[in-house]
Amino acid sequence: MYADENRASIGDKVLQPGPYDGGKNPDDAIGTLADFKAIVFSETARNTIDAAIALSSTALLGKATPSDGYGTPKSSTITAKFRQSVQKYGRTTRLTKGMVYATNGNVKVQYDTGVARFVKQIIITPGTFSAGGDSGSLVVDASTGSNSRRPVGLLFAGSSTHTIANPIGAVLDAFGVTIDGE
């Protein structure tokens, strides 16, 4: 989303809230676009992530969701498993819970620019897990055990019945970063 379907440039201001929600440049800037993985728009491409990363400061950011969310994610990630209970906090649907429905997903995703194919994706149900505007939400484990709040994926696409997330390990590896969580 920060990279605006490959149209953004490194160094562009990142706004919170976003322009769609009334955010103004530069008053609402919280950082600058530091890197993004360009999407290959093709139905035969093998994209693995739709992600970008911003350079900001701890003074402008928190680690936890708003108070009606799940709190602070763990720093240690976990690979998605069938029927794993997951949750996310997003801009549109806020806190929702769902389940890992399928893995190893190959999917065609419709963008304004065109269609891009993604591989090795996580498929989550139910359809109410996400909606337009939730892209960029961190999907974390929703169990009550030791895996609780361990990051699983990065939400980026979906239909009325399913949500699709990039495996979080692929996202972190692409930028050489880790999650500063609990």
Next chain:
Amino acid sequence: MTRQIAVAVLSAVVIIAAAILCGCRHGGTTECQKGYSMPAKSIEQVLKENTDPWMAIDGVEGTAIGLHKGKPCIKIFTSVKAQELRGRIPPALEGYPVIIEQTGVFRALDEQ
């Protein structure tokens, strides 16, 4: 008595042989009682070999590995009714069920 022992030994051999022939591995779809054969390939391999031709079919939006009745299966996600594609996609492949589900088109979830 000798004949009873022979029958018992023969029965044991048959049971062991059947267990070996029908042995389950990789959580696959082996169901001896139902007459399924044990998959020779992993489900990941079957998915990899068939995803490109399936994704080229109009109305197919995705493929994945899921569960069907507690066992691994191949999922085909579509923007059309499942019946419309059943003639081009088999109900099972290499011992794994192939389940067609109408999901609709997948879209990026930016502001809408």
